[in-house]
Amino acid sequence: MASRDSMDASQLIGRLIDDRYKILDGMASGSMGAVYKAERIPVGKLVAIKFLHAAFANDSEFLTRFEREIGVMSKLAHPNCVSVVDFGVCEGAPYLVMDYVAGRTLRTVLDDEPLGPMRALNLVRQIASGLAHAHAQGIVHRDIKPANIMITDEIGAGEHARILDFGLARLRGQVGRDATQHNMVVGTPNYMAPEQTVGGGTIDARTDVYAVGVVLFEMIAGERPFQAEDTLALLGMHRAAPIPKLADRLDRTIVVPKGLQGILGKAMAKSPDDRYQTAIELAEAIDEVTGAKTMPDPSGEVVHRKKAA
Secondary structure, eight states: OOOTTTOOHHHHTTOEETTTEEEEEEEEEOSSEEEEEEEETTTTEEEEEEEEOGGGGOSTTHHHHHHHHHHHHTTOOOTTBOOEEEEEEETTEEEEEEEOOOSEEHHHHHHHOOOOHHHHHHHHHHHHHHHHHHHHTTOOOSOOOGGGEEEEEETTTEEEEEEOOTTHHHHHHTOSTTOOGGGOOOSOGGGOOGGGSSTTOOOSHHHHHHHHHHHHHHHHHSSOSOOOSSHHHHHHHHHHSOOOOGGGTBOTTOOOOTTHHHHHHHHTOSSGGGSOSSHHHHHHHHHHHHSSSSOOOOTTOOOOBOOOO
């Protein structure tokens, strides 16, 4: 049998995991592990299985934390959250089983082109709804970014956003028995709130709100608000640099709804006390800007990145 250090796609495809999940194909890989499309035997239901990398199981206390985090994540039951339905350990490799979502990550969508303001607001409102549900369960995501948002086209309902990987950011920060937890940097630097970039910062729902603001800016502008080659410099920008104006990053032909810059400014405020205090507040602010919870069909909206002078 393969060890957890040598398990890869070529060895897993076609295998039956714990007598109930048949691995069908590889889907993606990242810093936490690799995701596979699988079938629940014998019912035939499609699921996604994420196997965590071997390094995450080296700590003897990790499996206990893993089970605890999965128990928390299993409480999520919302249309804008990808639910965890099962977990286990296969040959030393911890894995979790999630609802299978056939779509593209927001990262993939944005790599093709930025989104129109109304389309972006529609998706962000859904993300805020999913986060509100998670926060009500006491779950802070800590790593909201385009790669952790799945976008699907639902028949009769249009684009639908679902949030992935709840709980995994905190697990990533807890690897290593000797890690000093209050000094751990947990998240992705491009989307990290100021309080995530310093030791001992308070992480709560407002931390996720900040990341959503960064994602919203990127969705519309086609680029992140803060960019730097050096990670420390980038984190410093999140802490101190002024929030850019969308108007400075967009072609003049783009119509930006009145109040949108205000949403960005409040969502990305440096101090958590100056932000929207809940994801619900963010969702309500979006409703005020768009005028309704049911937003116009954005299919004809085309946005171009501002051309360099």
